Amino acid sequence: MNSPSAAPDALASAPAAAARATQGEQRSDPQRVLADRVEQLYSQMPLGIVFTLIIGAIATYELYDTRTRELVLFWWGLVLLITAARTALWLGYRKSTDRIGEARQWLRWLAISALANGANWGFAGAVFFPSHTDEQQVFLAFLLAGIASAGIPTYAASWPMFALYAAAVVLPFAYVLANFGNRLFVEIAVLVPLFYLANVGIAYRLNQVFHSGYRLRHAYGRLTEDYTTLNQRLERQLVELDEARRQVEASGRKLALFAERAPIAVLELDAQGHIQQINHAAENLFGWPSNEVATRKPSVKILIRPEYHAEFDKQWAELMQSRAPVAHLRVRNPRRDGLEVVCEWNVTPLVNSEGEVVGVIAQGQDITRQMEADKLKKEFTSTLSHELRTPLTSIIGSLQLINSGVLGELDKDIADLTGVAERNGQRLLDLINDILDVEKIESGNLAMVPEVLSLDELVSESLVLNRGFAERFKVRFEVGGALLPVKVHADRKRLLQVMTNLLSNAAKFSPQGEAVQVVMQDQRDRVRIAILDRGPGIPESFRGRIFGRFAQADSSVTRQKGGTGLGLAICKRLIELMDGHIGFSNREHGGTEFYFDLPKHATT
Amino acid sequence: MPAQPLQRVCYVEDDEDIRKIVRMSLERIGKFTVEVVGDPMVAIEAMKAFKPELVMLDWMMPGMDGPTLYRKMREVPEVRDLPVVFITAKASEKELNELRSLGAAGTISKPFSPKDLPEQLREIWQRIPGPAG
Numbered sequence: 094m095n096s097p098s099a100a101p102d103a104l105a106s107a108p109a110a111a112a113r114a115t116q117g118e119q120r121s122d123p124q125r126v127l128a129d130r131v132e133q134l135y136s137q138m139p140l141g142i143v144f145t146l147i148i149g150a151i152a153t154y155e156l157y158d159t160r161t162r163e164l165v166l167f168w169w170g171l172v173l174l175i176t177a178a179r180t181a182l183w184l185g186y187r188k189s190t191d192r193i194g195e196a197r198q199w200l201r202w203l204a205i206s207a208l209a210n211g212a213n214w215g216f217a218g219a220v221f222f223p224s225h226t227d228e229q230q231v232f233l234a235f236l237l238a239g240i241a242s243a244g245i246p247t248y249a250a251s252w253p254m255f256a257l258y259a260a261a262v263v264l265p266f267a268y269v270l271a272n273f274g275n276r277l278f279v280e281i282a283v284l285v286p287l288f289y290l291a292n293v294g295i296a297y298r299l300n301q302v303f304h305s306g307y308r309l310r311h312a313y314g315r316l317t318e319d320y321t322t323l324n325q326r327l328e329r330q331l332v333e334l335d336e337a338r339r340q341v342e343a344s345g346r347k348l349a350l351f352a353e354r355a356p357i358a359v360l361e362l363d364a365q366g367h368i369q370q371i372n373h374a375a376e377n378l379f380g381w382p383s384n385e386v387a388t389r390k391p392s393v394k395i396l397i398r399p400e401y402h403a404e405f406d407k408q409w410a411e412l413m414q415s416r417a418p419v420a421h422l423r424v425r426n427p428r429r430d431g432l433e434v435v436c437e438w439n440v441t442p443l444v445n446s447e448g449e450v451v452g453v454i455a456q457g458q459d460i461t462r463q464m465e466a467d468k469l470k471k472e473f474t475s476t477l478s479h480e481l482r483t484p485l486t487s488i489i490g491s492l493q494l495i496n497s498g499v500l501g502e503l504d505k506d507i508a509d510l511t512g513v514a515e516r517n518g519q520r521l522l523d524l525i526n527d528i529l530d531v532e533k534i535e536s537g538n539l540a541m542v543p544e545v546l547s548l549d550e551l552v553s554e555s556l557v558l559n560r561g562f563a564e565r566f567k568v569r570f571e572v573g574g575a576l577l578p579v580k581v582h583a584d585r586k587r588l589l590q591v592m593t594n595l596l597s598n599a600a601k602f603s604p605q606g607e608a609v610q611v612v613m614q615d616q617r618d619r620v621r622i623a624i625l626d627r628g629p630g631i632p633e634s635f636r637g638r639i640f641g642r643f644a645q646a647d648s649s650v651t652r653q654k655g656g657t658g659l660g661l662a663i664c665k666r667l668i669e670l671m672d673g674h675i676g677f678s679n680r681e682h683g684g685t686e687f688y689f690d691l692p693k694h695a696t697t
Numbered sequence: 698m699p700a701q702p703l704q705r706v707c708y709v710e711d712d713e714d715i716r717k718i719v720r721m722s723l724e725r726i727g728k729f730t731v732e733v734v735g736d737p738m739v740a741i742e743a744m745k746a747f748k749p750e751l752v753m754l755d756w757m758m759p760g761m762d763g764p765t766l767y768r769k770m771r772e773v774p775e776v777r778d779l780p781v782v783f784i785t786a787k788a789s790e791k792e793l794n795e796l797r798s799l800g801a802a803g804t805i806s807k808p809f810s811p812k813d814l815p816e817q818l819r820e821i822w823q824r825i826p827g828p829a830g
Contacts, residue, residue, distance in 0.1 A: 479757070482786060486808035487714035494718060497812045499725040522808060 122311060128196040129307045130250040131186075134203055137247045138183045142176055144243065145210065149176075152236060156221055159229060164220065171213050179206045204254050207244075211261030214240050218266035223273070234281075237266050241289070245296050252300035256293045263289050358436070358457040364450045366393045366409055378436075378459055380429035393455070396426045413450055416442045423460070435461045478529055482522065489518040527659035531642065534666045541584045541670050545694050548620060549576035551585065552611060555592035562600040563609070570596065573612040579620045580694040583671045591667055591675075594660040595624045595687050602628030602685075616690065623688040630679050639677070640665040664689075699750075703822040707732045707749035709740045709766065710784070711758040718811050719753075727815025737761040741769060744776045751802070751822060752776075756785035764796060771799075780825050782818065784809070 149172035156165050186192070186199050218237045222230060241262045248255035263285050270282035352359045358375035360368055367390045376383045379396060397405050412419065422438040436457035443452040492515035494500060496508065503511065533539040556570050563570050599609040607627040614621040631639060642662045668675040673691040680686050706729045710716045716733045723729045732747040734740045737758050744752060752770075754763040761769075763783055770776045780802035785793070793804055803821035805814070 479786060482808060483712060483715075487712070487718060489808065490715070490718040490722075490811045493810055493812050494721055494725070497726065500721075 122308075124196065125193060125311060126304065126307045127200070128193040129311075130303065131196045131200050131203070132192065133250040133303070134248065134254070135183060135186045135199070138179060138203075141210075141243075141247050142179055142183070145172065145176055145179075148236065148240065152217065155229065155232060159226065160221055168213070168217055168220070171216070175206070175209050175213055179210065182206050200251065200254075204251075204257060207248060207254050207258040208261055211244070211258035214262045215265040218262070219269045222266065222269050234266075237262055242292065245292060245299065249296055249299040250303050252293065252296040255296040255300075259289055259292055259296075355456075358455075358459070360393065360455040360457070362393055362453040362455060363390075364413065364452065366453075367391065368393055368395075369452070375457070378428070378434060378457070379426065395429075396424075398425065398427055412440065412442060412453070416444050416448075416450060418442065424457075426457070434459050435464055474529065474532055477525055481525055485518060485522050485525070489515060489522060492518060524659075527663060530663050531659055534663065534670075539666075539670070541587065543582050543584050543671065545580055545582055546585055546588075548579045548581050548622070548691070549613065551588060552576055552592070552613065552622065555589055555596065556611065558589065559593055559596045559600075562597045566600040566603065567605040568600050568603045569608045570600075571608045571610050573610040573625070575613075577613045577615055577620065579613070579615070581620065581671075581691045582694045583673075583691060584667075587667045588671070591664045591689065592622075594664050595689075598660065599624050599626035599628070599685075599687070602626055604628070619690045619692055621688050621690045623686050625680060625684060625686045627680075627684040630683060630685050631677065640675070699822065699825060701750075703729065703750055703819055705730045705732075705747070705749045706751050706753065706818065707734065707740075707744055707747055708753040709734045709737055709758070709763075710753075710755040711735060711737070711760075712755075715755075719814065722811035722814050723818075726812065727818065729815065729818075737763075737766050740766060741773055741776060744770075744779065745773075749779065751782065751818065752779050753782045753784055753805075753818075756783055756807075764792075767796070767799070767801065780822075782821055 149169065153165055153169045153172075182202055189195060189199070192199065214237060218233055222233050241259045244255050244258045244262070248258055267282045267285040267289075270278040270285065273279070273282075352361075352372045355372060356374055358378050359372040360375055361370040362368055368386050369390060371379075371381065371383050371386050373383070375381075381391075381395070394402055394405060418439065418441040420439045422440060424436055424438055425433050426436050427433050437460045438458075439456045441454045441456075442450045443454060445451050492511050495503065495511050496515055530539070552572075553576065556572070559570070596609065596611075603609055603626045610623075610625040612623045612625065614623065640661050642659055665675050668689045668691070671691060673689050675687075675689040677685055677687045706723055706727075708716065708719055708723075708731065710719065710733065713735065716735060720731050720733050723731045732743060732749060734743045737760055754766055756763040758766075763785070767781055767783075770779065770781070781800075782802055783793075783796060783804045784807050785804055786807040796804070802825055805817055805821075809817070
């Protein structure tokens with residue numbers, strides 16, 4: 094529902110229509126009412142134009158023989174000219190794109206045209222009335238009265254326009270009558286303005302009626318519009334509400350199912366800490382039947398040792414205060430049968446939109462076994478690190494002394510066997526050390542002791558320390574290029590461990606007589622150590638898991654040359670703990686390059 | 698650096714097998730004069746009698762651990778200035794630093810190689826600052 098002018102608008106291009114719609118929204122109401130009146134006035138124009146032509150033609154025909162022909166033709170010309178102008182005005186208005194915004198302007202043009210039209214009739218009355226025949230005077234008086242009164246319906250939507258128009262029609266005529274010298278005519282001349290005023294009064298009243306009619310129509314239109322919008326919005330909200338209700342129901346069912354079937358204990362408590370409901374797992378874990386709990390609603394303190402009740406009350410009060418969820422709360426919970434379990438609890442207060450706690454959800458996971466396992470693991474690690482290493486130290490130490498020859502020369506077969514025993518003892522020790530390292534890394538217990546150290550000196554030291562590997566596998570360790578005097582912030586012992594791992598790997602896999610090269614490269618804010626061998630390279634299938642645990646491309650190598658398969662996994666982790674990066678690539682003409690990058694220490 | 702090469706070494710260690718190996722290593726390979734003590738409670742008396750130039754202490758011993766024994770030695774005038782080397786399997790870096798700041802001459806990590814042990818001791822010996830002046 095819109096103003097009538099909106100209907101043709103709809104045919105205009107969409108953006109223009111949209112722009113107009115916005116303009117329309119912004120227009121004040123009186124503007125729209127005015128526009129409607131202008132629309133009404135223009136809608137009467139075609140009829141007015143047609144009648145003007147017909148009546149003008151009849152008048153011209155009637156006067157043609159009795160009046161000066163040139164004058165009659167001139168007047169007819171004026172009729173045609175004004176009619177053409179009015180037609181053009183009407184067409185212009187029809188084609189206008191902003192009738193609401195330009196309403197006042199269109200009204201002004203219409204007033205001018207009405208004045209011109211009226212004045213033309215007034216001209217006819219004044220010029221052609223002084224005549225020889227009374228019949229023609231009657232004709233003219235009748236004509237002008239008709240023309241003037243026809244203006245009432247035509248211009249009723251704007252009484253000033255009618256006043257202008259009718260004045261232009263009748264006042265010149267009244268003037269001519271008054272000066273005609275005839276008493277009857279003088280009397281008529283006096284009556285004409287009276288009739289004119291009466292007509293203007295009628296037009297004014299009509300105009301008022303029109304005006305309030307338009308206002309009413311607009312108010313009604315707006316109401317209907319509002320009502321329709323409201324209705325649509327309500328309908329939409331109803332649909333959304335219904336959808337929301339369905340979702341809530343579905344998720345409610347899902348939640349209930351989750352809680353009921355969850356492998357962890359779930360308790361629903363009220364704000365005072367009384368248990369409202371428990372799930373199946375809680376029933377099993379604590380030995381309280383859920384139906385008994387649901388009817389008795391006991392305090393959650395039945396799951397807490399009496400000596401901790403005071404502490405619990407304090408923490409509960411804090412929870413009610415903060416209303417924030419608490420996670421990973423470890424509590425030793427007594428069961429109904431008196432035994433105890435250790436649970437890890439997540440406690441979530443449920444808060445409504447007013448900020449009140451309406452309940453608390455407690456989810457508990459039985460970690461009794463996990464804690465036992467953790468304890469066992471710790472004990473095992475400790476056993477490994479001390480109880481296993483001590484005897485191994487004695488075994489390896491004894492064999493080393495024997496094999497060193499200081500106790501006297503050995504028979505060759507015996508020396509071979511004690512050599513085997515020493516090597517395998519060493520392997521066992523390496524494995525234990527590596528497992529301990531991995532355990533430390535994974536449990537986060539590996540403490541780095543970083544210090545500022547000269548990387549070039551550390552590389553030289555590592556080459557000296559690992560000479561044994563070079564001798565054993567009959568390869569040479571060489572420095573490629575110059576060692577750069579670079580400082581890094583790193584753990585000395587752990588960095589040496591990485592070097593030992595990479596150098597021993599390179600030595601192990603190099604053909605006898607080959608050189609293993611160590612190269613230092615400056616990479617702006619980082620420094621790279623690369624260890625290059627001429628070994629068989631890394632098989633394609635092994636590349637993805639080379640830094641994984643117990644990773645060895647060919648397990649038979651372990652038996653021949655030693656190694657635990659943990660070395661590179663440890664190296665990767667160690668280098669990463671020192672903010673570095675470790676990697677490898679194949680060399681041209683065979684062999685592998687292992688490298689690690691470390692950030693340079695910023696010397697200030 | 699002390700004027701004399703290292704000659705007399707005393708080793709306190711509860712494990713009998715390790716004692717045996719270390720004695721053999723130090724005597725046969727290192728050609729040192731060696732005294733080994735199994736009971737830390739009598740160690741200080743043994744040191745007073747033996748008059749070593751350097752003492753090696755095991756870190757973990759039942760009854761009294763190495764660091765405690767070391768602190769006790771600092772209270773006995775006859776042995777308080779003896780350079781001490783700790784043999785340790787699992788001391789944390791923090792504890793080691795603490796010992797160094799107390800004046801320990803060095804540490805050797807366990808398990809050690811008996812073949813290299815004399816050489817390691819000599820290196821530590823050479824790093825010890827000589828008598829003032």
